[in-house]
Amino acid sequence: MSITIWTYILVGVTFALYIGIAIWSRAGSTKDFYVAGGGVSPLANGMATAADWMSAASFISMAGLISFMGYDGSIYLMGWTGGYVLLALLLAPYLRKFGKFTVPDFIGDRYYSNTARTVAVVCALFVSFTYVAGQMRGVGVVFSRFLEVDINTGVIIGMAIVFFYAVLGGMKGITYTQVAQFCVLIFAFMVPAFFISIQMTDTILPQLGFGAKMSDGVYLLDKLDGLQKELGFAEYTSGSKSKLDVFFITAALMVGTAGLPHVIVRFFTVPKVSDARKSAGYALAFIAILYTTAPAISAFAKTNLIETVSNTAYSELPDWFSNWEKTGLIGFEDKNGDGLVQYLADPKTNELMIDQDIMVLANPEIAKLPNWVIALVAAGGLAAALSTAAGLLLVISSSVSHDLLKKQYMPNMSDKAELLAARLSSFVAVCVAGYFGIYPPGFVASVVSLAFGLAAASFFPAIILGIFNKRMNKEGAIAGMVIGLLITMYYIARFRLHWIGDDATATEADWWFGISPEGFGTVGMIVNFVVSLVISKFTPAPPEDVQEMVETIRIPSGAGEATGH
Amino acid sequence: MTPKNFDKTAYWRKNLKYLAILLSIWFFVSYLCGIVFVDQLNTIRMGGFKLGFWFAQQGAIYVFVILIFVYVRLMNKLDKEFNVNED
Numbered sequence: 040m041s042i043t044i045w046t047y048i049l050v051g052v053t054f055a056l057y058i059g060i061a062i063w064s065r066a067g068s069t070k071d072f073y074v075a076g077g078g079v080s081p082l083a084n085g086m087a088t089a090a091d092w093m094s095a096a097s098f099i100s101m102a103g104l105i106s107f108m109g110y111d112g113s114i115y116l117m118g119w120t121g122g123y124v125l126l127a128l129l130l131a132p133y134l135r136k137f138g139k140f141t142v143p144d145f146i147g148d149r150y151y152s153n154t155a156r157t158v159a160v161v162c163a164l165f166v167s168f169t170y171v172a173g174q175m176r177g178v179g180v181v182f183s184r185f186l187e188v189d190i191n192t193g194v195i196i197g198m199a200i201v202f203f204y205a206v207l208g209g210m211k212g213i214t215y216t217q218v219a220q221f222c223v224l225i226f227a228f229m230v231p232a233f234f235i236s237i238q239m240t241d242t243i244l245p246q247l248g249f250g251a252k253m254s255d256g257v258y259l260l261d262k263l264d265g266l267q268k269e270l271g272f273a274e275y276t277s278g279s280k281s282k283l284d285v286f287f288i289t290a291a292l293m294v295g296t297a298g299l300p301h302v303i304v305r306f307f308t309v310p311k312v313s314d315a316r317k318s319a320g321y322a323l324a325f326i327a328i329l330y331t332t333a334p335a336i337s338a339f340a341k342t343n344l345i346e347t348v349s350n351t352a353y354s355e356l357p358d359w360f361s362n363w364e365k366t367g368l369i370g371f372e373d374k375n376g377d378g379l380v381q382y383l384a385d386p387k388t389n390e391l392m393i394d395q396d397i398m399v400l401a402n403p404e405i406a407k408l409p410n411w412v413i414a415l416v417a418a419g420g421l422a423a424a425l426s427t428a429a430g431l432l433l434v435i436s437s438s439v440s441h442d443l444l445k446k447q448y449m450p451n452m453s454d455k456a457e458l459l460a461a462r463l464s465s466f467v468a469v470c471v472a473g474y475f476g477i478y479p480p481g482f483v484a485s486v487v488s489l490a491f492g493l494a495a496a497s498f499f500p501a502i503i504l505g506i507f508n509k510r511m512n513k514e515g516a517i518a519g520m521v522i523g524l525l526i527t528m529y530y531i532a533r534f535r536l537h538w539i540g541d542d543a544t545a546t547e548a549d550w551w552f553g554i555s556p557e558g559f560g561t562v563g564m565i566v567n568f569v570v571s572l573v574i575s576k577f578t579p580a581p582p583e584d585v586q587e588m589v590e591t592i593r594i595p596s597g598a599g600e601a602t603g604h
Numbered sequence: 605m606t607p608k609n610f611d612k613t614a615y616w617r618k619n620l621k622y623l624a625i626l627l628s629i630w631f632f633v634s635y636l637c638g639i640v641f642v643d644q645l646n647t648i649r650m651g652g653f654k655l656g657f658w659f660a661q662q663g664a665i666y667v668f669v670i671l672i673f674v675y676v677r678l679m680n681k682l683d684k685e686f687n688v689n690e691d
Contacts, residue, residue, distance in 0.1 A: 105661075110642075113660035117634045120665045124630050127672045128623055132679075246662060250652035258652030276646070276657040286639050293634075311690045313680055320672035327665050334661040593616055596688040 045414035046186060053223050053418050054200060057425070060219055061204030061212040069457050072209030073140040073437050079214055079308040085321025087214045088305045090221035092119075092296075092322070093329055094170075095177025095424035098224060103398030105337035106344075109267075111278035112337065114285055118292025120323060120330050125297040125499075127319035131306040133506045135315035136592045140307060141434075142300040142498060143442040149505040150513040151585055153447055158520050160442045162497045163300045167431045167438075168471070169490040170301075174428035175476025180396075181420040194476040197425065202469045205429045205436075206462050213429045214308060220422035225328055227419025231403045231412050232332050235339045238406055245335035253342075263338055266345045271384030275338065280555075287558030294564055295491030298499035301427075301434045312595035340398045343405055348391060349382045356380070359404035368394040368401075432472065436465035489531050492556075496523035496563025504571055509589045515575030523567030530559045615686045622678050626671050634664040 066072040079087070097119070105112030137145055143163060147156025175194050182193025204212045236248035240259055252258050264274045273279050280288075296302065305322075306315045348356060353371055363369045370392035371380055382391040400420075403413045440461035445452050452460070497520045504511040504519075532538040534545050535556035547555075554562060580586070637645060638660035645656030653662075683689035 110657055110660065113638060116661050117638055117664050120668050121630065121634050124627075124668050124671055128626060128675055249662070250650070250658070252652065260652050260654075260657075276654050277643075282639060282642075286635060289634065289639065313676070313683065313690060316672075316676045316679060320669070320676055323672055324669050327669050331662055331665050590612065593619075594612070594688050595683055596690055 066209035075211040081318035087217035088322035089325035090217040090426035091430035094427035098423035103395030109275040122293040122296025123323040171431040172475035177424040198473040220426040249335035291560035294495040298494035439464040492560030495560035500567040514578040515571040519567040519571030527563035
């Protein structure tokens with residue numbers, strides 16, 4: 040059977056599954072809609088969190104990015120996993136004990152202020168919209184590549200599917216579809232990885248094959264280091280970024296992960312505090328399966344690619360090359376006219392143009408795997424993109440219906456009316472996300488770092504201080520969030536987006552302390568902590584009942600169920 | 605709800621002690637082994653891996669997972685000891 044037919048079958052079957060689950064688990068109350076009724080088992084929540092977390096970028100782009108970054112790619116591997124340790128130890132159990140629906144709920148109640156709540160809502164909306172735009176685009180790209188429709192049609196199909204289960208099912212529908220999506224995506228990621236690991240190193244587990252010998256008796260990584268050097272690139276196992284920058288970027292991604300509202304909110308869905316802790320453990324274990332396999336795939340794919348194309352005559356290249364050339368993801372320009380492909384570090388003599396996404400998408404073809412495996416990758420990529428988009432849309436809709444409408448403007452709204460408002464706002468959010476998917480703002484790629492930086496510089500310190508510092512008051516927290524946010528936004532606008540100031544003075548040499556905009560969230564976070572602590576010293580202590588509340592969230596017993604009241 | 609004679613301060617202090625130990629390990633494997641001392645560790649080999657590189661792309665992640673499960677165990681025990689567990 041051809042790749043296209045296999046793709047239709049696998050994508051069709053998985054979509055039918057998601058819709059079936061959505062109908063079975065639709066939401067009947069706001070509690071179902073916001074926190075899946077608070078009755079999700081820790082294991083299921085772990086899978087749902089993993090699917091929510093691993094986006095189209097993790098599934099499709101990350102391994103490719105690492106292929107081209109080598110050691111420097113570790114910033115993503117450690118940055119996007121290490122945050123779960125912070126989440127499990129410092130946030131999840133206490134927020135679960137607090138027992139409300141959303142992150143702005145916590146900020147608003149803990150800091151007894153609707154101003155704080157509004158600041159939190161704005162951050163949550165901004166972070167989530169930034170993120171969701173990229174996901175919808177990802178859905179479109181995968182559809183267009185494998186089903187041969189254009190990207191916009193792909194985005195619209197994706198919107199319809201997400202609309203169906205996010206609007207109908209709310210958190211309940213999303214959670215159970217995400218469990219299914221996790222299974223699909225992890226299976227789709229691992230199958231080609233096993234095949235390739237066996238092919239290249241005779242080892243089944245890619246995590247071990249990564250450090251094993253190839254058939255010619257040379258260790259894979261030594262071989263790759265050698266090949267890279269020969270072509271003029273840096274050694275694969277040593278990076279080119281400064282240590283300080285790697286340190287700061289890793290920290291910004293870790294702390295940002297722990298501060299992302301769509302991740303935090305997942306821990307409101309389990310029944311008990313101890314379940315929240317356990318569930319974070321499961322989530323990271325499931326995420327680690329993909330995150331320890333990805334760097335192995337990167338090394339396999341890079342070695343494979345160099346060995347296949349470097350100094351090969353263009354006319355003798357395998358079929359996959361011309362197939363993917365049509366998509367513009369790979370290209371060859373015979374600069375010296377010798378008919379051979381020269382893949383070199385020097386841009387003047389390099390003749391091969393490669394998009395990082397091809398490393399995962401075309402990897403099964405490069406490794407000559409069967410057609411059903413190639414189709415499986417398409418289904419997996421879609422599962423990854425859809426699950427993350429749905430989780431984000433839920434945060435957006437609950438921010439609007441719960442944190443803005445119910446908590447601020449219409450406190451007397453009935454549960455039924457709030458549920459309707461939540462559905463309507465998620466409908467609007469789907470449309471806005473789709474719009475961004477079809478007309479992506481030019482800065483989407485660079486604003487993902489903005490999302491992490493902002494989460495790190497705003498939510499994380501405010502929540503940590505709210506739990507661990509009883510004396511922290513609204514003045515300190517609000518000032519910290521606002522200043523942390525502004526300074527991070529300024530830095531990114533100045534040095535990444537070039538919206539402020541003179542371009543000529545916004546080069547790498549002008550970075551403060553040599554920290555790149557991606558890593559600046561860490562600085563924003565530190566500034567937030569310092570400002571909050573200093574200001575709270577000079578302003579009145581929080582009211583008695585708030586201090587008591589902090590005492591209660593520190594103790595697991597009596598967690599009860601998540602409530603909105 | 606909260607049991608009588610429950611020593612809040614002792615419970616919280618012990619919790620903070622666990623956090624300090626676990627987070628030090630977290631910092632050690634990722635930031636120290638994987639970033640700051642990566643070049644020194646890279647002179648040591650473990651099969652086909654240079655050790656520093658292995659920590660940055662594999663080892664740190666395994667340790668993260670273990671840390672959370674150790675934390676879960678420690679806290680479940682602590683909750684029982686102070687009689688604040690939820691069952």
